[in-house]
Amino acid sequence: MVSVDRAQVMAYRIAALGLAERVEMRPADLPVLDLGVQEYTPGSARVALAARTSGPLTDDRLITVWAARGAPHLHRRADLAALVKQLWPISDADATSRIQSGQIPDGMKLGLEAFRATADAFREVVHESMPRGDVSTEVSKRVPRALTYECRSCQARHIAGNVWQHSGLPGGVEVQSRGKDATLGPIPSAPPRPEENEGIGDLILTYLRFLGPATPLEVGKYLGSSTAEMKSAWPVKRLAEVTVDGKRKWLPAGAADDLAGASRPEGVRFVPAMDALLQSRDRDVLVPDRDQQKEVWRRLGNPGAILIDGEIAGVWRAKLAGxxxxxLTVTAFGKLPAGRRRQIEAESAEVARAREVPEATVAFE
Known part of the structure; x- marks a missing residue:
């Protein structure tokens, strides 16, 4: 059995996620698109792509949909038919776990029926590009009342956000724009709403290929599900058991050699908030210091992270000047020598490229 420490896991994940070496590929050809790239704030997905490829950052083979945890992700259009079935809950208990909310205590008990009813409502409503608020109003009218709550600010009943976003992909909906003028539209040639889950084992393997070694606990948290549900679907015959600092975890079969042979990368990367690297739920592996963890993962408004030689060495925030x-404001977790600062300043050009502006400035705190 392969036994490694957390530093070796970091080297493995950074290589698997395409952060060890920038390549010249179109975005849809990047391996990380197997997992998806989350759009946490406007432009953050482009920053994630720029950290991995020197090629153009637009690709009409990609589409933004509500995917894992109902969060907006870039995915390949060609992958949607399989993805929608992989993300469909495996049971009523799984569905209830994913849509737990104090807003709809009775609605979450509907389990799979909550997903079916909401997905069907999306398909009835969205036939063209529509403002998100209009879609919400019409979908809310069509779902069981238990899935809606009374909004005091606008004096109307709205469908709860968690079931709404979890059901968008099976409802055939793409996220066309976000923010004040957010719009939704129908996915061209959308795959049908699933009747049952198909491929949860493949989805688990994808998570482990990029963010392993891991356990059912971490995969459950990533999907918004429970450890028990993931244990019931754990594809043990397709996995290899390893230990990380003495703790038993799993990788896809055949990946153990990649883990053991991963070498620590060199260089600097700006990774955006909720980059795939930051999505793993074993935060002690990513950032051992608990105070530093609080800087990377905040209750509201996560910053991006600075990678230096394969370790998260600080956080950063961006503000567009027209x-x-x-x-860019960089807050390092330790002292940055002049050479490191120059590397960070040079790498900031990739953030400017992603944000489609001519230049970037860097201030160090």
């Missing part, structure tokens, strides 16, 4: 530049 269409001229992006101003």
């Amino acid at each position: 269409r001229k530049r992006v101003d």
Whole structure:
């Protein structure tokens, strides 16, 4: 059995996620698109792509949909038929876990029926590009009342956000834009709503290929499900058992050699908030220091992370200065020598490229 420490796991994940070496590929050809790239804030998905490829960042083979945990992710259009079945809950208990909410205590008990009813409502409503608020109003009218709650600010009943977003992909809906003028639209040639889950084992393997070694606990948290549900679907015959700092975890069969042979990368990367690297739920592996963890993962408004030689060495935030530049503020977890600062300043050009402005400035705190 392969036994490694957390530093070796970091080296493995950074290589698997395409952060060890920037390549020249179109975005849809990047391996990380097997997992999906989350759009946490406007432009953050482009920053994630720029950290991995020097090629153009637009690709019409990609589409933004509500995917894992109902969060907006870039995925390949060609993958949607399989993805929608992989993300469909495996049981009523799984469905209830994914849509737990104090807003709809009775609605979450509907389990799979909550997903079916909401997905069907989306398909009845969304036939063209529509403002998100209009879609919400019409979908809310069509779902069981238990899935809606009374909104005091606008004095209307709205469908709860968790079931709404979890049901978007099976409802055939793409996220066309976000923010004040957010719009939704029908996925061209959308795959049908699933009748049951198909491929949960493949989805678990994908998570482990990029964010392993891991356990059912971490995969459950990633999907918004429970450990018990993931244990029931754990594809043990397709996995290899390893230990990380003495703890038993799993990888896809055949990946143990990649884990053992991974070498620590060199260089700097700006990774955005909720980049795939930051999505793993074993945060002690990513950032051992608990105070530093609080800087990376906040209750509201996560910053991006600075990678230096394969370790998370600080956080960063960005502010656009019109269409001229992006101003970056870097807060390091330790002292940065002059050479490191120059590396960070050079790498900031990739953030400017992603944000479609001519230049970036860097301020160190």
